[in-house]
Amino acid sequence: QVQLQQSGAELVKPGTSVKLSCKASGYTFTSNHMNWIKQTTGQGLEWIGIINPGSGGTSYNVKFKGKATLTVDKSSSTAFMQLSSLTPEDSAVYYCARTKDYYVMDAWGQGASVTVSS
């Protein structure tokens, strides 16, 4: 079955960067796009962007351009999201989510909590 296993919780200092991972299994990694989503109590769910693991092509929500960078490692079927210049407003749970036909997000990782605090 399709599984997306995300890396663990992170406690990071303001101004630093963090790289989250999402390891896919149960399907052909390069056949489906991967999304990243941010969830906070205040802002709800926000779509960050999408990557095509086959080509490496990306599309970002303008709000997250310069903040998030999406990459993949095809050899390990893993998607990554690097968040840079972290501030407390970046504290959230971040999800990866696979896209099936028509860009429907049908499978989600368990989420990774990022806390930005000095």
Place this chain on the structure above:
Amino acid sequence: DIQMTQSPSFLSASVGDRVTINCKASQNINKYLDWYQQKHGEAPKLLIYNTNNLQTGIPSRFSGSGSGTDYTLTISSLQPEDVATYFCLQHSSRPYTFGAGTKLELK
């Protein structure tokens, strides 16, 4: 960006009740509307995709309808395990946008 207005924000209902949740888009989203269920501490789970398609493994008491800018999720007979927060998501145009959520509790 397309704004998704979801209502109600909070809903209290009894077991066996018919429950409806609505999402209104700020422009036509051509039925590219999905519904998710999120239980406390868990990831969202896809229930309905492209307005009215039931995701594999989801009970048939869940259904979706709508067109243009207005969409509805219906639970035909509420069960205790349906207590959760429900979100809509439009993927008609990027950036994809979510509704603010409906918290469903048992009366």
